[in-house]
Amino acid sequence: MKKTIILLGLFAALFTSCNDYIEEESLSNVxxxxxxxxxSGFKLLVNSNYASLKNIYGGAPWLFCAGTDMYAEGRNAEPAGLSQYIQLIPDSQFVEQLYQSCYQTIxxxxxxxxxxxLTEQNTDVPLLVGEAKFIRAQAYFLLVQTYGGVPIVxxxxxxxxxxxxxxxxEEVYNHIIKDLEESLVAVGTTSYTSSGKINKRAVNDLLAKVYLTRGYETFGKSTDFATAAAYADAAIAGQALNLPFADLFKIxxxxxxxxxxxxEVLFSIQYDLSSTSTSPTSLGNNQFYYFGPYLGGAETNGAPLRSYTLCPTAYALGLYEKGDTRWAATFMTEIYEYKRPSDGKIVLYVPYYDKSIxxxxxxxxxxxxxxxxWFTAADKIAxxxxxxxxxxxxYHAWGTYDPSSPDKANDCGTIPVKKFDDPTPTTPITTGNVSTRDIMVARLAETYLIAAExxxxxxxxxxxLARLNEVRRRAGVANATAGQFNIDYILDERGRELLGEYTRWFDLKRTGxxxxxxxMYNYTIKSAANxxxxxxxxxxxxxxxxxxxDLNQNKNFPQNPAY
Structure with missing residues (x-):
């Protein structure tokens, strides 16, 4: 049954886009x-669908990451309700953020x-509608995982x-799958790298995630997990993980x-530095900003502003073993200073990326x-x-730089996550807590881990196990064994591979x-009673x-039982 809804600014205008494939032209006086x-106008309308995803992913990632085993607040406080649960109520800060932005996209x-x-018909119209239905399915998938059943619009x-x-x-899941099945038939096969557009591999990847997640639900079908595995393999399409891990985020x-x-990117939210000139402090995204400590500030040493909130927990840091290439590629294990010969000023952070030095x-x-x-006393000396x-x-000794340690109050007191860093000279150093790096929503290694699960x-x-070990092979570590292979091990591997990417709360919720x-692992959550x-x-x-x-005149609309 069709439902209609007006919620939280539902009638969103066309969103400003940033990449070439979603550039919009002026429609003034038309x-x-x-x-x-x-x-051309219909293509602009489709472009607005892509651009609307920036409202979902571009801001604070509390509903994706807070209140999990991987991240906890450092010096600055996270929203108490979403991070610690005991104070979580319907009007808690940021609870409405995902609800609002997803319905705007829908x-x-x-x-x-x-x-x-109604538009002028051509061979592109079905393909463009297929892309749009993928985006709608993505929004509904976020909603149903986060809030349960929601109105279908x-x-x-x-x-x-x-x-x-x-x-x-259950109805929402059926709606998502219908949209995705129709999308899969319609969209093209051009590589995402060259087109930046939704293709069949991206749709297969999302179908795998949807079926996997529904399989855990009481209304899930007995075939859901096998179906998820088949879609994941279709998204993998025989492609091995051949890029060095560090190259995935190289800048x-x-x-x-x-x-x-x-x-290896199957789908992402794309940004472009040149398109943010009209409002450089708002048109980027905040992903780099949340995962790491305050480094001293742009006003003193050129370091970017960081929130000091979603800092990797001791559990997250302890996931890595010697030889795992993801350790050095994920974290800034060294912070450099450089005394500029031109003026004698000492700067931090940027020298790490400046290859001219x-x-x-x-x-x-x-x-x-x-x-x-894994460092020994001899390693430290060397x-x-x-x-x-x-x-x-x-020298920050092991065990002294997670967010539960006393040193968290100091600048650089917790280890910075560098995967998402944006050292471009004008962003974020002079423009605040924004970046124009893309946000990866789906990438091949995660698809391997979805297949493994x-x-x-x-x-x-x-x-x-073979799917999971392809991820470990690329990381340079030994294969997991059959005796190790269970849901907890998969979650550990997802933690190593996807630290800081916007999956963790959904992973834990899905797997129960x-x-x-x-x-167990978040020091701010004192017990399960939270x-x-x-x-x-x-x-x-x-x-x-x-x-x-409050906006709904149907007062029989049910709240989730725990609230």
């Missing part, structure tokens, strides 16, 4: 209805589908609807080298070093003998491990935002 009925897609029958709304009903989670400032659209330059020194857990130390040099749950652990793991809600229910789903309930 009626929208007439514009969308043209070939309405943007609904408009596209509406005009697809699949028509273009042109006037206010003040009363709406709530669909079941430097001299020369500038951005590898965001590499051969020779490693032998006497002005380049190590200010901070974060010891890995390391310190090999470097030029700053006069302010600090799906095969395990489908009763084929041998194939599942959120309460155990968050209360999750106790009303009616004897646990706070697994987030509450339906209070504002959504």
């Amino acid at each position: 009626p929208a209805d007439a514009t969308y009925k043209t070939v 309405q943007s897609v609904n408009k596209t589908i509406y005009y697809s029958t 699949d028509e273009h709304i042109t006037s206010s609807v003040l009363s709406f009903n709530r669909n079941t989670a 430097s400032i001299s020369p500038n080298a951005n590898n965001d659209l590499n051969a 020779s490693p032998t330059d006497v002005n380049l020194k190590v200010r901070h070093f974060y010891e890995p857990k 390391y310190e003998a090999s470097i030029r130390k700053s006069s302010n040099y600090k 799906a095969y395990l749950k489908a009763g084929d652990p041998t194939t599942g 491990t959120l309460i155990v793991r968050a209360s 999750f106790d809600g009303k009616n004897g229910e646990k706070k697994i789903l987030r509450p339906i935002p209070q504002l959504a309930l």
Whole structure:
């Protein structure tokens, strides 16, 4: 049944886009209805669907990452409700963020589908509608995982609807799968690297995630895990993980080298530095900003602003073993200082990326070093003998730089995550907490891990282990054994591979491990009792935002039971 809804600014205008493939032209003085009925105008409408995803992913990632086993607050406080659960209520800070932005995206897609029958017809129209339905499915998938059943809105709304009903989670999953199956038939096969557009591999990847997640639900079908495995393999399409892990996130400032659209990216939220000139402090995204410590500030040393909130926990840091290439590629294990010959000013952070500075330059020194857990006393002696130390040099011993340690109050007190760094000279150093790096939503290594989990749950652990070990092979570590291979090991491997990427809360919620793991590894969550809600229910789903309930004239719309 079709449902209609007006929520939290549902009637979103066309969103400004940033990459070439979603560039919009001025439509001033041209009626929208007439514009969308043209070939070029309809493509602009589809572009707005892509651009709307920036509202979902570009801001604070609390609903993706907070309150998990992997991240906890350092010097600055996270939103208490989302990070610690005991204070989580329907009007808690940021609870409505995902709800609002997902429905804005859904309405943007609904408009596209509406005009697809009215616009000038050509062979591109079905393909573009397929892309739009993928984006709508992505938004609904985020909603149903986060809030459970939500209203299904699949028509273009042109006037206010003040009363709406709530669909079941099972109905939402069926709607998502229908959209994706139709998308899979329609979209093309051009590589994402060259087109930046949704293709069949991206759709297969999302179908794998949807079936895997539904398989854990009480209404899941007995075939869901096997179906998820098949879709994951279709998304993998025989492609091995051949890029070095560090190359997935490679960037430097001299020369500038951005590898965001590499051969292993299946889908991402794309940004472009040149398109942010009109509002450089708002048109980028915040991913780099949240994962690491304050480094002293741009006002003193050129370091970017960081929030000091979603810092990797001791558990997250302890996942890595000697030889795992992901350790050095994920974390800035050294923070350099450089005394600029031109003015004698000492700067931090940027020298790490500036390849024009020779490693032998006497002005380049190590200010901070974060010891890995496998270091011995001899390793420390050898390391310190090999470097030029700053006069302010600090050696952070293992166990002293996670967010639960006393040193978290100091600048550089926790280890910085560098995967998402954006050292481009104008962003973020002079413009605040924004970046124009792309946000990777789906990449090949995660698809291998989705396949590993799906095969395990489908009763084929041998194939599942092989998929997981492809990820470990690329990381340079020994294969996992059959005796190790279980859901906890998969979650550990996902932690190593995907640290800082926007999956962790969904991983724990899907696998039923959120309460155990968050209360075990997150120092701010004192016990499993933090999750106790009303009616004897646990706070697994987030509450339906209070504002959504207040705007709804249907007062029989149910809140999630724990609230």
